[in-house]
Amino acid sequence: xxxxxxxxxxxxxxxxxxxxxxxxxxxxxxxxxxxxxxxxxxxxxxxxxxxxxxxxxxxxxxxxxxxxxxxxxxxxxxxxxxxxxxxxxxxxxxxxxxxxxxxxxxxxxxxxx
Amino acid sequence: xxxxxxxxxxxxxxxxxxxxxxxxxxxxxxxxxxxxxxxxxxxxxxxxxxxxxxxxxxxxxxxxxxxxxxxxxxxxxxxxxxxxxxxxxxxx
Amino acid sequence: xxxxxxxxxxxxxxxxxxxxxxxxxxxxxxxxxxxxxxxxxxxxxxxxxxxxxxxxxxxxxxxxxxxxxxxxxxxxxxxxxxxxxxxxxxxxxxx
Numbered sequence: 418x419x420x421x422x423x424x425x426x427x428x429x430x431x432x433x434x435x436x437x438x439x440x441x442x443x444x445x446x447x448x449x450x451x452x453x454x455x456x457x458x459x460x461x462x463x464x465x466x467x468x469x470x471x472x473x474x475x476x477x478x479x480x481x482x483x484x485x486x487x488x489x490x491x492x493x494x495x496x497x498x499x500x501x502x503x504x505x506x507x508x509x510x511x512x513x514x515x516x517x518x519x520x521x522x523x524x525x526x527x528x529x530x
Numbered sequence: 531x532x533x534x535x536x537x538x539x540x541x542x543x544x545x546x547x548x549x550x551x552x553x554x555x556x557x558x559x560x561x562x563x564x565x566x567x568x569x570x571x572x573x574x575x576x577x578x579x580x581x582x583x584x585x586x587x588x589x590x591x592x593x594x595x596x597x598x599x600x601x602x603x604x605x606x607x608x609x610x611x612x613x614x615x616x617x618x619x620x621x622x
Numbered sequence: 623x624x625x626x627x628x629x630x631x632x633x634x635x636x637x638x639x640x641x642x643x644x645x646x647x648x649x650x651x652x653x654x655x656x657x658x659x660x661x662x663x664x665x666x667x668x669x670x671x672x673x674x675x676x677x678x679x680x681x682x683x684x685x686x687x688x689x690x691x692x693x694x695x696x697x698x699x700x701x702x703x704x705x706x707x708x709x710x711x712x713x714x715x716x717x
């Protein structure tokens with residue numbers, strides 16, 4: 418039973434990683450790619466970590482394994498914030514469906530980060 | 531072909547690609563990013579070679595600290611907001 | 623171990639290969655940085671899987687995974703804050 422649950426979680430994690438990579442390759446601009454990267458990948462990591470913790474030998478190993486995930490969550494949240502804010506301060510315009518390449522001057526006028 | 535062999539083969543290919551990129555790209559910033567990626571992959575390679583302590587050192591130094599130091603040095607070299615492309619060309 | 627760890631690690635490495643394409647070609651330094659970030663988070667996943675794939679002890683590799691998760695973030699923040707200055711064109715590549 419534990420084996421089946423663990424395998425299912427591992428496969429789910431692999432799927433989320435695949436979704437993150439497809440998002441990185443296919444999404445149109447920096448912000449959407451950041452969106453794909455910072456969330457989906459960490460969901461995949463969470464699935465894999467929980468799946469592996471199910472088959473850990475001892476409680477200490479499982480706990481240490483589960484500590485990897487909050488660290489990755491905090492790290493990716495910080496990175497996503499920093500990159501998006503810096504990109505905004507540098508004046509990189511978000512992609513829009515109606516007019517794809519419309520650089521806004523307002524963004525670059527803002528104070529530097 | 532076992533999964534382990536395929537894993538090692540793909541890892542070596544990626545290592546060579548990243549190393550080539552770091553060495554041959556004309557722009558300094560891309561070279562630095564390729565070097566950071568190379569450090570990450572090298573940590574995985576040390577794990578595959580059954581050397582987790584060296585992998586720890588590589589992950590800390592290769593992917594982390596040297597990346598930070600190199601980016602900082604790059605910024606110091608490139609100077610003020612002037613366009614970085616000519617500077618990077620000069621630094622080749 | 624279920625025997626599934628190494629194939630999934632291989633699959634994640636294939637994901638890394640796909641995003642290495644973004645590092646090599648992706649327009650602008652920012653997109654390359656994003657791909658390098660993906661390398662960080664996927665690398666943590668691969669390390670965690672490798673820790674359970676073999677017969678060796680698990681905990682040292684978990685240390686490696688923790689270090690990688692922390693320092694990849696520090697590298698990315700250093701790049702974004704210190705080195706990333708010029709507004710790179712969002713699309714339409716520079717190489």
